[in-house]
Amino acid sequence: MKLTRGELRPSYDVVIIGGGGHGMATAYYLAKRFGITNVAVLERSYIGSGGTGRNTTVLRANYKTPETIRFYQESFELYAGLQQELDYHMLRSERGLFWLAHSEPQLRNQRERALQNQHFGVDTVYLDAHQVHEVCPQIDMTGGGKRPVLGAAYHPPGSIIRHDAVVWGYAGAAQRLGVQVLQGIEVTGLTIQGGRCVGVVTDRGPIAAGAVLSAVGGYVTDIATMAGIRLPIVSHPLQALVTESYLPVLDHIVASADLHIYVSQSARGEVLIGAEIDPYSSYSTRSTFPFLASAAARAIDLFPFVAKLKVLRQWTGICDMTPDYSPLIGTSDVDRLFISSGWGTWGFKAIPVSGLRMAELIATGVVPPVLAPFALDRFRRDRAVPERASAGTH
Ligand SMILES: Cc1cc2nc3c(=O)[nH]c(=O)nc-3n(C[C@H](O)[C@H](O)[C@H](O)COP(=O)(O)OP(=O)(O)OC[C@H]3O[C@@H](n4cnc5c(N)ncnc54)[C@H](O)[C@@H]3O)c2cc1C
Structure with missing residues (x-):
């Protein structure tokens, strides 16, 4: 599969920063489930060059809190049908x-x-x-x-699956639905007017956007700095x-x-x-x-x-x-700026559920119940979701 080199448009309904699994899955579900296809995924390097192409490919749902078990269970079920849904072979293998x-x-x-x-x-x-x-x-x-x-x-049911195939499978399917996946473009700033995010600044110039999603993995504090917000990451x-x-x-x-x-x-x-x-x-x-x-x-x-x-x-x-070893995902203090983050050492297995539910949040403006426990303000409200005991090696 090849990525087409489309022309960068001056404006999109949604701009997604970061061509890892979370950004790409969100783009796919925006187009597939919610009919929003005027979407650009901007990746400064090549897609899958971050954590998504570097992880150890473990899929599992055996978490320890009700919130995380429900969340990862939904992801695990979506993964089960992913090869067929995206028409892409991912070498999924159930190991135990x-x-x-x-x-x-x-x-x-x-x-x-x-x-x-x-x-x-x-x-x-x-x-x-x-x-x-x-x-x-x-x-x-x-x-x-x-x-x-x-x-x-x-x-x-614990399984492994090819990580680069997951990101390329989502990218290909999203592109077939009209999403633009653009490599080699770096976001260097955000355009914020009256407390609302209305676009991004890139090394190719500014782009207007109806909504912006930060899906940059370990580099999220750079985006938070551009937005003038602080994250517990x-x-x-x-x-x-x-x-x-x-x-x-x-x-x-x-x-x-x-x-x-x-x-x-x-x-x-x-x-x-x-x-x-x-x-x-x-x-x-x-x-x-x-x-x-x-x-x-x-x-x-x-x-x-x-x-x-x-x-x-x-x-x-x-x-x-994150301090509680759970994701940090949802709306931010800046209107129409969404954050998909806090994926730590556990985020690969969460790609399908986070992509689907983040797309739902962007499209409808309503926080899906499965995402609600992982809101960005949960530490302010003293509502941590402690999962340290489930983070692979703790
Ligand atoms: C060694 C290792 C093993 C792991 N093992 C597992 C595992 O077995 N199971 C599991 O569930 N998780 C695992 N993880 C965690 C998992 O890989 C990550 O949580 C997940 O891949 C994060 O995906 P992402 O899409 O959020 O970020 P990434 O895949 O990192 O993608 C972010 C993308 O954003 C781009 N970017 C950054 N800044 C900008 C910018 N300013 N402009 C444009 N683009 C930008 C980057 O180039 C990158 O491609 C592991 C991680 C590592 C490092």
């Missing part, structure tokens, strides 16, 4: 996801997760150590002789690595909250290792040796065969972290 516990507090945490999920109809079960070994015999149950596995929450680097290809031996996704690590094997045979965010805030996408050494050592504690493999590559993305 373990959340291992190596300590009594984590054991309690994972039991609670299973019960909470079951209450909301999400398929998660608690497994004791013996059952974990039966389902995934590749795990070293001694945890490298240091941290024995005591049990796990097991989420059978701190951007942190998140690193990952893959090994050279190996025989297909690991058909599950295995996360350990105590070891702060998760491991899966891609369709190409690479063993993929992800971990927690770097502890410092930065926009740097430079990968580091301390991360490589430490993440590899922890992965080897769970899967000793990984010690034999060479590292193929390592990379970094920027994550827009």
